[in-house]
Amino acid sequence: MTDSYSMGTKKFDEEFCCPICLDVFNDPVVVRCCGNTYCEKCIQAVGAKCPYCDIKTEFTKNLIIKRIIDESEVKCKCGVFFKRNEALQHKIVCRLEPKKCRYCAFIGCAEDRLKHGMKDHQDVILRAFTQYID
Ligand SMILES: [Zn+2]
Numbered sequence: 236m237t238d239s240y241s242m243g244t245k246k247f248d249e250e251f252c253c254p255i256c257l258d259v260f261n262d263p264v265v266v267r268c269c270g271n272t273y274c275e276k277c278i279q280a281v282g283a284k285c286p287y288c289d290i291k292t293e294f295t296k297n298l299i300i301k302r303i304i305d306e307s308e309v310k311c312k313c314g315v316f317f318k319r320n321e322a323l324q325h326k327i328v329c330r331l332e333p334k335k336c337r338y339c340a341f342i343g344c345a346e347d348r349l350k351h352g353m354k355d356h357q358d359v360i361l362r363a364f365t366q367y368i369d
Pocket residue numbers: 253254255256257258260261273274277
């Protein structure tokens with residue numbers, strides 16, 4: 236392990252990775268049989284059967300891991316840092332998040348919408364612009 240000191244999110248994602256969906260835990264629960272942690276919906280999806288022990292098991296919420304994950308910082312592709320549990324709020328303001336064009340059905344990120352607008356709605360944009368000059 237040469238990069239054990241790395242604070243990158245990749246290490247974090249590996250450490251808090253659900254063995255069923257291979258993604259970061261979503262509502263983590265700990266199973267009684269072996270103490271492993273899974274997402275609640277994942278263990279439910281396999282009929283509450285632990286994939287390691289291959290037996291039906293009981294589980295309780297893993298609040299410690301949930302807190303660590305919620306409080307962990309993630310970096311969006313747009314360069315903004317936020318806590319994982321604030322991802323939904325960030326989505327609304329993220330400039331890379333696809334949104335619908337104001338004038339047609341085109342969907343794209345802020346940059347794509349700008350390019351698209353200059354190409355397809357130049358007249359509309361210019362008209363709106365000249366209204367300020369009048
Ligand atoms: Zn999972």
